[in-house]
Amino acid sequence: MGLFASTPSRRSYLCSSLFSLLVMVPLLVSAAADPGFEKWKKEFRQTAMKEGISAETFDRAFKGVDSPDQWVLDKASYQPEFKAPAWQYFDNRITKFAVKRGRDKKQELQPWLDKIEKQSGVNPNILLAIWSMESSFGAILDNQTVMRSVIRSLATLAYADPKRKKFGTSQLLAALKILQSGDIDESHLTGSWAGAMGHTQFIPTSYQAYAVDMDGDGKRDIWNSVPDALATAANLLKENGWRSGETWGYEVTIPDNKLPAGKLKISEWEKLGVTRVSGKAFPRPDDIAELKVPAGRGGPAFLMLKNFFVIKRYNNSDRYAAAVGILADQIGGGAPLTKDWKRPFTRLDHDEVVELQTKLKEKGFYDGEIDGKAGGETRKAILKFEESAGVELQGFPSKEVLELLRKQ
Known part of the structure; x- marks a missing residue:
């Protein structure tokens, strides 16, 4: 899911001569050959078969996978030069463009969203915000530089990345089981460098746990079926305790004095001087909430409710869950935050x-x-x-x- 999603630059490849390409290909393949990878692949084949993967499925999945993908290793070891400040994180995700696209998609998919909400109890605006955050409403799936073979990417991690060997192995086995189930074929089993797949970017084990065939075609296809992808995201939230009909949190105003950490009843926060920015009363004073200030006391403040922490089961990041909630509210017609993020410059749209x-x-x-x-x-x-x-x-x-x- 989002934790593993990544969007590098597009790159193009050009060869000056078909003849020179044909001459050089055997040399390039030979130079890139990795005997260690072939040995690992043979050993992993036995492991996979013990886990119920057929020889036919394994051989079909690994056809043409003869070496690790260096791009995957580069992404795995990449350390950003900039630690994104709060304004950068939220500015890049909560945009007028994303809000408009979300509203357009809501209108386009309203019958499906209604069915998914009836089935799961999850607010459609939350699902649209997740879709925006995870794949820009599917736009990332057309980027062939980013969306690569899940089998090769996870095999690369399992074989060549000591820190992610366990993760790569478990996800690769899950990916092979997905392929064997017939939900998707090997040519379309694509994902990010860490195997996050489809419109809503599920890693294989999460797909196994939560995938839904919403459109009724007999396949749980989060790559090509938007209803399946959104219903799968909704199922994850539902199974992790989503509270139907309730919000994720409230933007609030906080007093200057020090406030306690941890969770309190909303009525207790009110006694400490915390109020809704809208001036309205909190609908359920007995709800348990936690105060969050993503950019410090100088920026927006929120009382986060149960559904905020359910969103974190999708991606265990306060910023991620807050961005999903804020974007969802605006897709649903809500106003922008009352208090803007602190940034030392004039913002661009x-x-x-x-x-x-x-x-x-x-x-x-x-x-x-x-x-x-x-x-x-x-x-x-x-x-x-x-x-x-x-x-x-x-x-x-x-x-x-x-x-x-x-x-x-």
Whole structure:
């Protein structure tokens, strides 16, 4: 799921001559051959067969998988240069673009969303927000650089990554069982570098536990069937204790004095001076809630309820669960947060970030994807541009930097 999802740059490949390519291929294959991997594969084949995987399924899955994928190892060892501040995390995920797409998809899929809600009790806006966060409403599935063979990716981790050997092995066995079940064929069993799959980015063991055939075609196809993918996400939330008809949390105003950590009844938080920003009363004063301030006391504050912690079963991150909840509320017609994230610059909207990335690429500072998300690679490109322009190095995706780019 989201914990393992990743979006690197698109890359293109060009060869100058078909003849030279045909001559070089045998040499390249020979140079890339890994006898150790072949030995591991033979041993793992026996392990898989003991776990109920047929020889036919294994051989079909591993056809053409003759070496580890170095790209997977690079992604596994990647350490971001920037530790994303709260404003960057939320700005990249809660955008006008995402809200509009979510509302459009809601209208398009309303009959399916109604059926899924009736079956699971999960608010459709939450599912749309998860879909946005996990795969940008499926757009990531068209990126062949990101979506690779789940079998090869997990085999790479199981064979060549000591830190993820256990994870890679267990997920690879689960992936082989998915293939053997007939829910998907080997050519479409694709996922992220760590095996997160489909519209809602489930790792294989989670897929096994929660996958749903919502459209009734006999397959639990989270890669090609949006109803199956959204129903699968809903099933995970339902099975982990989702409370139907209840929200995930409330934006609140907090007093200046120190507040206790941990969970209290909402009525107890009220006695301590915590109030809803809307001025409305809390509907269930006996609900247990925990105070969260993702950007510190200077930023938005929330009382988080049970459903917030259920969302964390999808991705064990406070920021992730808060972003899902906030985005879901806005897809459902709710207003933006009353208190904005603290950021030391003037924010760009989605289209302006696209323009920023495009201009940085045109000037040779950026080789990443034009996606409207100002992550670490975009910020590094901004720093390079600022250095070349002789201005203060900040690396912020700001209106000031965009204006400077427009002038040059």
